[in-house]
Amino acid sequence: MEQEPVVNISGVSLTYHEPSRETMAIDGLDLTVNRGEFLSIVGPSGCGKTTVLSLLSGLIAPSAGEIRVLGLPPEKARRRIGYMLQRDGLFDWRTIEKNVLLGLEVRRELTPKSRKKALDLLDKYGLGDFKKHYPSELSGGMRQKAALIRTLAFEPELLLLDEPFSALDYQTRLILEDEVRGIIKQGGYTAILVTHDISEAICMGDRVAVFSARPTRLKKEFPVPFSGSAPERRRQESFPALFDGIWKELKT
Amino acid sequence: MSNEHSEYLKKLRRKARLTTALRLALFALTILLWEAAGRLGLSDPFIISSPARVAKTVASLYARHELFPHVLTTFAETVMGFVSGTAIGVAFAVLLWFFPFLDRVLDPYLVVLNALPKIALGPILIVWVGAGPSAIIVMALLVSTVVTVMSVLSGFKESGAELDRLMRSLGATRAQTFLKAVLPASVPTIMSALKISVGMSWVGVIVGEYLVSKRGLGYLIVYGGQVFKLDLVMASIAILCLLAALMYYAVAAFEKRVSRRFGRAE
Numbered sequence: 001m002e003q004e005p006v007v008n009i010s011g012v013s014l015t016y017h018e019p020s021r022e023t024m025a026i027d028g029l030d031l032t033v034n035r036g037e038f039l040s041i042v043g044p045s046g047c048g049k050t051t052v053l054s055l056l057s058g059l060i061a062p063s064a065g066e067i068r069v070l071g072l073p074p075e076k077a078r079r080r081i082g083y084m085l086q087r088d089g090l091f092d093w094r095t096i097e098k099n100v101l102l103g104l105e106v107r108r109e110l111t112p113k114s115r116k117k118a119l120d121l122l123d124k125y126g127l128g129d130f131k132k133h134y135p136s137e138l139s140g141g142m143r144q145k146a147a148l149i150r151t152l153a154f155e156p157e158l159l160l161l162d163e164p165f166s167a168l169d170y171q172t173r174l175i176l177e178d179e180v181r182g183i184i185k186q187g188g189y190t191a192i193l194v195t196h197d198i199s200e201a202i203c204m205g206d207r208v209a210v211f212s213a214r215p216t217r218l219k220k221e222f223p224v225p226f227s228g229s230a231p232e233r234r235r236q237e238s239f240p241a242l243f244d245g246i247w248k249e250l251k252t
Numbered sequence: 253m254s255n256e257h258s259e260y261l262k263k264l265r266r267k268a269r270l271t272t273a274l275r276l277a278l279f280a281l282t283i284l285l286w287e288a289a290g291r292l293g294l295s296d297p298f299i300i301s302s303p304a305r306v307a308k309t310v311a312s313l314y315a316r317h318e319l320f321p322h323v324l325t326t327f328a329e330t331v332m333g334f335v336s337g338t339a340i341g342v343a344f345a346v347l348l349w350f351f352p353f354l355d356r357v358l359d360p361y362l363v364v365l366n367a368l369p370k371i372a373l374g375p376i377l378i379v380w381v382g383a384g385p386s387a388i389i390v391m392a393l394l395v396s397t398v399v400t401v402m403s404v405l406s407g408f409k410e411s412g413a414e415l416d417r418l419m420r421s422l423g424a425t426r427a428q429t430f431l432k433a434v435l436p437a438s439v440p441t442i443m444s445a446l447k448i449s450v451g452m453s454w455v456g457v458i459v460g461e462y463l464v465s466k467r468g469l470g471y472l473i474v475y476g477g478q479v480f481k482l483d484l485v486m487a488s489i490a491i492l493c494l495l496a497a498l499m500y501y502a503v504a505a506f507e508k509r510v511s512r513r514f515g516r517a518e
Contacts, residue, residue, distance in 0.1 A: 057421060083421035087414060093436050093514045106424040106432065150422075 333392020
């Protein structure tokens, strides 16, 4: 099967302007993600990981270089991109069902069919019994899963995950990492995960890209030589070596 | 239920009862001391009035069919000032949220308007809208509007960049972001702004009545002061206390109902 690039970043630079200074956030970044691929991005904190996601979703424009998402400039492709943020951002005044339908609602794509599809996702991923509940009645992990379903409800072709587990406790995090990885693989989504957690990057991605400190460049890419669930991956003999390789690259 | 828990609940109830009892006792004590001060010659009832004289004044106002016209005038003016002041204040806050640049340009003017004692505008209002109830309503409106604009707008802004980012990532327009996210998220702030605004409206109305009116509780207070009828002054203040408290509790009850729907997090 021929590889179809969903994301193509070539020679992208970005400079921030503030009254007191200008900051070069990204300097000559090249990156490609193919359809159905799951890319993890790790980098030292403060490097422009989140900025890259903002560029991809068209929320900001690069100073130089070219970005193509699904062959289009990002702002044209925005409706086909799902973006999952650090905090679940569920609305306290809406039930889980209504929260999940929010994206469809603002895109004016809420039809009986799309509604049923979204609610089926809730059933499928174990939140079916909580449709009529309010977010405050759910645990942190369930809330983040509801946020993921809200993103999946409008059937995005590209998923951007911005440290979606960083607000969760460690155990929930391990469980959710694996669940979300499963959901994304099963759905055949193309996804980019930004994280500062090396283990998470390996457990979820097909490939791990290491970013440099500011100004951000692509330092090195590591293909993940194994697949399967997160616990399976952690048990692989080559896991520690891969972990160390990424860690060394991050440190220098 | 365990023994410990029932002990705990009992303790809670005891504390609640004690609070109510002490509140009532404090009220009774105040009334008693006030009445006694006059009767025992510790002070001149002509200067400080007394509960009995206040009650008699209220009764005679009622008998002359003057009580309700005065009370209703003040009450109607306050409600009108409160409702229009809040509506205009919220509308203006919405406008400033949609146009942040306008907000920045107007910011120093809002600060000055907020700092300015609105009473200073009284004479201008009388010239512009006439020495009647409309001047009083406009005064109440002025006093409550500026506070409403500032507190509601800060509520909108508090809902924050994260919410904005989320809505944009879902593909929402700015109007959708406002209606579906910012506005419902600010309901608790708007409600507490209402509670401030209702108090401000009373201030505006009473001050307005001091300046221009021929009727109302503010008028009775000023008139009573001028002719040295302190009984009338105290009676009007007592009625005012009652009305203001009732209106505050009405708004607070409304807040509770609305917040139950919107503020499920806490």
